[in-house]
Amino acid sequence: MAVIEANGVRKAYAGRPVVDSVSFTVDEGEIFGILGPNGAGKTTTVECVAGLRVPDAGTVRVAGLDPVAERDRVTRLLGVQLQESELQPKITVREALDLYSAFHPSPADWRPLAERLGLDTKLDTRFARLSGGQKQRLSIALALVGRPRVVILDELTTGLDPRARRDTWQLIEDVRDGGVTVVLVTHFMEEAQRLCDRIAVIDKGRVVALDTPAGLVAGADGSTVISFTPSAPLPEAELAALPEVASYEDRDGQVVINGTDETVNAVISLLARLRVTAHRLRVAEATLDDAFLGLTEHPDLTEHPGPADGRGLAERTA
Ligand SMILES: Nc1ncnc2c1ncn2[C@@H]1O[C@H](COP(=O)(O)OP(=O)(O)OP(=O)(O)O)[C@@H](O)[C@H]1O
Numbered sequence: 001m002a003v004i005e006a007n008g009v010r011k012a013y014a015g016r017p018v019v020d021s022v023s024f025t026v027d028e029g030e031i032f033g034i035l036g037p038n039g040a041g042k043t044t045t046v047e048c049v050a051g052l053r054v055p056d057a058g059t060v061r062v063a064g065l066d067p068v069a070e071r072d073r074v075t076r077l078l079g080v081q082l083q084e085s086e087l088q089p090k091i092t093v094r095e096a097l098d099l100y101s102a103f104h105p106s107p108a109d110w111r112p113l114a115e116r117l118g119l120d121t122k123l124d125t126r127f128a129r130l131s132g133g134q135k136q137r138l139s140i141a142l143a144l145v146g147r148p149r150v151v152i153l154d155e156l157t158t159g160l161d162p163r164a165r166r167d168t169w170q171l172i173e174d175v176r177d178g179g180v181t182v183v184l185v186t187h188f189m190e191e192a193q194r195l196c197d198r199i200a201v202i203d204k205g206r207v208v209a210l211d212t213p214a215g216l217v218a219g220a221d222g223s224t225v226i227s228f229t230p231s232a233p234l235p236e237a238e239l240a241a242l243p244e245v246a247s248y249e250d251r252d253g254q255v256v257i258n259g260t261d262e263t264v265n266a267v268i269s270l271l272a273r274l275r276v277t278a279h280r281l282r283v284a285e286a287t288l289d290d291a292f293l294g295l296t297e298h299p300d301l302t303e304h305p306g307p308a309d310g311r312g313l314a315e316r317t318a
Contacts, residue, residue, distance in 0.1 A: 003028045003150055003181050004049060008058035011044050019044045020205040031182040033196035037296050041205040042185045043083060046152050050080045079148030081139045083155045089128035093119055093138055097145060104146035113141050116171055132159040154185040169195060189288040203296040213288055220291035226257045226267055228278035242266045
């Protein structure tokens with residue numbers, strides 16, 4: 001059952017649409033990812049879902065409610081952690097948790113949550129004195145303290161060290177296992193691949209793909225990369241005729257073919273038929289990085305580099 005329905009959502013700033021005809025549904029109990037390059041419109045989209053921005057066109061429903069017209073009711077069931085949210089500089093962690101608990105009719109006991117997020121030793125620290133990662137963890141705790149039915153987390157692990165990031169992923173999985181629906185805006189491919197049941201890829205304000213992580217990878221051009229150094233040159237026409245080949249190239253004697261599983265078998269048959277031996281034969285699967293780069297036109301990942309092991313095989317040979 002869909003708990004969030006966005007239909008034809010449009011939002012423009014100074015006449016420039018930054019979210020355009022965005023439609024998607026989020027099912028109860030799933031972790032739904034929103035992925036896209038910087039400035040693609042991800043935050044604006046989730047702000048429209050949370051009722052923090054009024055769309056110029058289209059409709060949003062959260063558990064059947066209009067987040068703008070029925071703001072109070074939606075606030076009770078929706079937790080939001082937005083990028084770089086700020087609190088009063090003098091408020092302590094304990095005061096913030098108490099305050100946010102008081103907004104909700106049946107809040108969670110925030111102590112285990114604070115402990116889980118490594119904030120239990122910081123309860124008397126003022127907001128202004130927290131590090132960036134601690135502020136981030138506090139904003140996650142504040143989004144969860146009201147026991148929301150749906151939680152929106154925007155860039156939840158940006159600024160966290162690798163251990164805190166992994167702990168936070170585990171927390172999010174536990175939150176989902178407790179029945180909460182999670183909408184996750186992220187730049188981290190590893191995070192999206194590990195956590196999300198489905199992902200909407202947004203580019204220039206539009207949904208350009210919506211699928212499971214595996215579905216996005218399978219749909220990437222050349223989702224399987226085959227490389228080898230042949231013992232004798234291979235005729236180009238033979239390579240071009242292989243099934244499902246997205247591209248191929250010769251890199252100083254090393255042949256690199258982007259294709260699918262079907263291509264792998266065909267390459268092996270071709271080599272056997274031509275009596276050519278393949279040295280250093282490698283077959284690698286594409287990653288979500290590859291799918292992302294293929295789907296978005298001008299990805300700018302320099303501000304939010306992915307994890308080192310999230311590196312993909314994105315080289316395209318056109
Ligand atoms: N209040 C605003 N007034 C004018 N332009 C805005 C406003 N908020 C966002 N924008 C612009 O809208 C576009 C989409 O911004 P948004 O924050 O939704 O993107 P994003 O995908 O979340 O980006 P990032 O990954 O960098 O956080 C950007 O070009 C941004 O500069």
